[in-house]
Amino acid sequence: TNAFGMGIDKSNVRFVIHAQIPKDVESYYQEAGRAGRDGLPSEAILLFKPQDLQVQRFFIDQSEGDDEHKQRQYEKLKMMERYANTDQCLQQFILNYFGQSGTKPCGRCSNCLDDRESVDVTVDAQKVLSCVVRLHERFGKGVVAQVLAGAHNQRVLSFHLDQLSTYGLMSSRRQRDITTFIDFLAAGGYLETRGGQYPTLGLTAKGAEVLRGQAQVFQKTAQKAEQHLEVDxxxxxxxxxxxxxxxxxxxxxxxxxxxxxxxxxxxxxxxxxxxxxxxxxxxxxxxxxxxxxxxxxxxxxx
The missing domain is CATH 1.10.150.80 (HRDC domain)
Known part of the structure; x- marks a missing residue:
């Protein structure tokens, strides 16, 4: 759904599905809020792909606002991206965004209902964070993922990024999986995106603690296929x-x-x-x- 300012005058909407990421949390909250106005449980589903973010950044870059206004819009989009990638309670994330701190997990959203085990991914996180630092925080997640995957494309070779100690450190993983992991680290506050339409990655204070070995990172990951359960x-x-x-x-x-x-x-x-x-x-x-x-x-x- 996209609101377009029209409104939906129905109280018993059970599903709201976004086929792309909205420009900010405020828009998402308003649009998702069209479900369940009768007080009964309803579902809001967000589908998105990385290209959606690039489209939103393009719209911001082409808008008529001044640089300060555009930067505020980029920050809002950044928070929406974090929402889409976080493993935190989704309701808690939104309430915290609007200033209601100290809230407890809702127990109903997809993250709260995710019963996968959290595993220690600190070592992989350190590889990503180290790569960002060795790239002097001058590149976006695409290049970071390429370096870690050991890509041989023109950009990597022309900048001699294949000479970095972090080159190929995660070559056993698919590049798109590395990119997804970078999104997870950004959503968790270990990395931050900087800049406008073509953002670069930077290390946060929280990420620096992990890199120094002073904190751990845990992630819920897909489980390996389990032995078939015999059930009558x-x-x-x-x-x-x-x-x-x-x-x-x-x-x-x-x-x-x-x-x-x-x-x-x-x-x-x-x-x-x-x-x-x-x-x-x-x-x-x-x-x-x-x-x-x-x-x-x-x-x-x-």
Missing amino acids: DTVFQELRSTRRQLAEQQHLPPYMIFSDKTLKAIGSAMPQSLDELMAVKGVGQAKLDKYGQIFFGCPAGD
Whole structure:
């Protein structure tokens, strides 16, 4: 959706989907806020690709405002980019942006519901941060990723960047994955973008601490394929039925109660106590308190 100032006079909008990144958090907040005006749970989904940012920077650069106004718009776009890449609670991010500090994670957004494990990525972060420093903070994330990947293109070779000690340090990873990791570091405040339409990367004080070994960096990463869980289909369907009934009663999407993956884990583990149910990956204390007794009464807990 894009607002275009028209407004949508409906209270029961259940989904708002952005097919590209808005120019600032204020616009996103207003547009996403069109969902759920009747007070019932709704979903706002943001889809974007790096080219969207370049388009927005072009619009800012071509606007009629003075340099100070353009710089403010670049800063707003930078915060929107951070929102799109952060692993922080999304509601908490927005509230903090508008000055409401001290808020707790909402427990409902896609980041809060992400049950992947956080892994220590400090070493990889140090490689990226070191590369930015050795490039004297004069290049953007594209060149940084090329250097780390060990690219042999004309730009890298013409600037003799293949002579840097960080050249090829992450050659085992795809260049686009390195770029995504750089976005993650920027969203976490370890790096910052500087400049206008063609921003360069710079090290922040937070990033400098990591580079000196005084702080660690953790990231939720995609898990390797796990061994197939043997789950009785009758048990799984009973668990899904219980979840569906709860979702209807609470006006929630089913996945916000438990994902299919978690239901399969429950069915495979066949917990004999609430403590054993708590040990199932994807349950957690909050969901155990809310739904533990209900799901423990299903066949998986009998």
